[in-house]
Amino acid sequence: xxxxxxxxxxxxxxxxxxxxxxxxxxxxxxxxxxxxxxxxxxxxxxxxxxxxxxxxxxxxxxxxxxxxxxxxxxxxxxxxxxxxxxxxxxxxxxxxxxxxxxxxxxxxxxxxxxxxxxxxxxxxxxxxxxxxxxxxxxxxxxxxxxxxxxxxxxxxxxxxxxxxxxxxxxxxxxxxxxxxxxxxxxxxxxxxxxxxxxxxxxxxxxxxxxxxxxxxxxxxxxxxxxxxxxxxxxxxxxxxxxxxxxxxxxxxxxxxxxxxxxxxxxxxxxxxxxxxxxxxxxxxxxxxxxxxxxxxxxxxxxxxxxxxxxxxxxxxxxxxxxxxxxxxxxxxxxx
Amino acid sequence: xxxxxxxxxxxxxxxxxxxxxxxxxxxxxxxxxxxxxxxxxxxxxxxxxxxxxxxxxxxxxxxxxxxxxxxxxxxxxxxxxxxxxxxxxxxxxxxxxxxxxxxxxxxxxxxxxxxxxxxxxxxxxxxxxxxxxxxxxxxxxxxxxxxxxxxxxxxxxxxxxxxxxxxxxxxxxxxxxxxxxxxxxxxxxxxxxxxxxxxxxxxxxxxxxxxxxxxxxxxxxxxxxxxxxx
Numbered sequence: 001x002x003x004x005x006x007x008x009x010x011x012x013x014x015x016x017x018x019x020x021x022x023x024x025x026x027x028x029x030x031x032x033x034x035x036x037x038x039x040x041x042x043x044x045x046x047x048x049x050x051x052x053x054x055x056x057x058x059x060x061x062x063x064x065x066x067x068x069x070x071x072x073x074x075x076x077x078x079x080x081x082x083x084x085x086x087x088x089x090x091x092x093x094x095x096x097x098x099x100x101x102x103x104x105x106x107x108x109x110x111x112x113x114x115x116x117x118x119x120x121x122x123x124x125x126x127x128x129x130x131x132x133x134x135x136x137x138x139x140x141x142x143x144x145x146x147x148x149x150x151x152x153x154x155x156x157x158x159x160x161x162x163x164x165x166x167x168x169x170x171x172x173x174x175x176x177x178x179x180x181x182x183x184x185x186x187x188x189x190x191x192x193x194x195x196x197x198x199x200x201x202x203x204x205x206x207x208x209x210x211x212x213x214x215x216x217x218x219x220x221x222x223x224x225x226x227x228x229x230x231x232x233x234x235x236x237x238x239x240x241x242x243x244x245x246x247x248x249x250x251x252x253x254x255x256x257x258x259x260x261x262x263x264x265x266x267x268x269x270x271x272x273x274x275x276x277x278x279x280x281x282x283x284x285x286x287x288x289x290x291x292x293x294x295x296x297x298x299x300x301x302x303x304x305x306x307x308x309x310x311x312x313x314x315x316x317x318x319x320x321x322x323x324x325x326x327x328x329x330x331x332x333x334x335x
Numbered sequence: 336x337x338x339x340x341x342x343x344x345x346x347x348x349x350x351x352x353x354x355x356x357x358x359x360x361x362x363x364x365x366x367x368x369x370x371x372x373x374x375x376x377x378x379x380x381x382x383x384x385x386x387x388x389x390x391x392x393x394x395x396x397x398x399x400x401x402x403x404x405x406x407x408x409x410x411x412x413x414x415x416x417x418x419x420x421x422x423x424x425x426x427x428x429x430x431x432x433x434x435x436x437x438x439x440x441x442x443x444x445x446x447x448x449x450x451x452x453x454x455x456x457x458x459x460x461x462x463x464x465x466x467x468x469x470x471x472x473x474x475x476x477x478x479x480x481x482x483x484x485x486x487x488x489x490x491x492x493x494x495x496x497x498x499x500x501x502x503x504x505x506x507x508x509x510x511x512x513x514x515x516x517x518x519x520x521x522x523x524x525x526x527x528x529x530x531x532x533x534x535x536x537x538x539x540x541x542x543x544x545x546x547x548x549x550x551x552x553x554x555x556x557x558x559x560x561x562x563x564x565x
Binding site for chain 1: 352353354375376377378379381382385386473474475476478498510511513514515517518521522524554557
């Protein structure tokens with residue numbers, strides 16, 4: 001029963017988690033929060049990770065009540081993500097692995113989300129909607145790969161939400177998406193926004209420029225409130241996501257759908273996906289903030305699967321990469 | 336005759352897709368397909384209404400436009416906008432290109448490869464004519480192409496124009512091909528050589544093929560997280 005520690009730092013969350021045979025022993029996280037109207041820049045985010053890495057690590061070991069001798073393998077996020085934050089976190093992981101004398105494994109961040117979702121929800125072979133600040137993909141497993149059936153052809157859905165929150169100067173604490181979700185509950189006018197679905201792909205960049213323009217004009221003239229805009233944006237982009245997910249389910253003949261990634265903890269998105277699943281007699285699987293949002297345990301879990309199937313990463317390959325597609329990874333732990 | 340499918344006993348449900356229920360029935364004595372866009376409860380009612388109406392219109396308009404240009408598509412018999420149904424000519428006997436390809440055993444024999452090339456040639460030329468009329472299909476997959484019997488004659492019909500639009504932009508045409516490329520290769524593993532033939536045939540038959548294929552290359556690179564060399 002291997003015990004695996006995972007380091008995640010591909011974006012503005014620094015997370016370290018420990019997994020032992022499907023059990024989460026500890027999973028602390030520290031988020032770099034920027035002032036309203038500002039996004040997180042790579043250099044500052046890297047600095048944040050460097051400053052907090054050791055504290056979070058100590059907290060993690062304490063919560064799990066383990067000593068370094070108990071750890072069998074160290075895992076870290078190899079990519080995709082922002083370069084500087086990735087590297088800052090990987091340095092810590094490499095150092096720890098050498099100090100503790102255990103093997104190291106570089107994990108694909110997206111695979112981390114999928115495996116954590118499968119572990120927590122017990123979904124067997126779902127169509128996966130992976131939605132976050134940097135990714136928007138509809139994924140299904142076939143022949144040893146997580147294959148991408150649909151995806152965004154420009155910006156990620158979370159990026160669209162984050163940037164819209166900046167236009168409205170919403171708070172980034174705890175996250176821009178959470179504050180849009182809360183504001184949307186008070187909105188009720190549906191503003192006509194572009195609805196862009198191309199086969200199983202979606203596009204968000206046009207919606208963002210459009211709503212930016214509308215926001216400035218309509219808010220000034222008092223035709224709508226910021227809450228109405230949040231509501232309209234969520235209703236439109238989530239409907240697009242549910243639509244392409246449904247198309248992928250019909251295409252693959254799947255009866256399970258799993259939502260993962262930071263945007264996946266949005267309750268309205270889960271509701272809409274649930275309604276779609278119900279109509280198709282399919283089952284919806286979703287997780288809450290602890291596991292949807294980037295965390296260390298998900299890297300540990302994917303790493304645990306790789307480790308128990310006999311994989312480790314040679315030292316000279318323990319680098320990071322900003323571009324690392326989900327379908328590049330050969331899945332050695334599933335049939 | 337235009338009764339809604341729910342109370343027409345001679346109507347048989349033949350397929351439930353992601354968007355629509357497809358029934359087989361009769362219209363003015365002719366065998367027909369009835370495609371009902373059912374309500375999506377997950378969507379806001381206003382958005383749902385707007386999208387459904389728009390897609391029915393887009394589908395009918397595109398089918399008409401294609402027919403005028405001599406591209407093989409089913410004829411539109413009737414539109415029931417109250418019940419969100421469209422009555423279409425039944426292409427029979429036929430099977431989808433997807434079914435046709437999937438019935439060929441892997442690895443492909445030379446004979447099967449020749450069949451695949453013949454289909455690719457046809458797909459490429461049909462898409463070239465489609466784009467020559469500035470019609471963008473919007474959801475090109477091998478499930479949305481029908482092969483009429485006898486299949487060796489390779490008479491190809493395009494269906495499902497709900498996401499279609501009219502556009503002269505090379506960008507839109509490039510994305511149309513990109514959508515097909517992804518659907519084609521994820522549905523039919525090890526058919527890269529077949530897709531190449533589709534593009535070659537497209538190039539021969541489309542007036543603006545050079546520009547469109549250049550855009551296709553651009554759109555491919557735009558896909559997120561792709562490994563880039565250089």
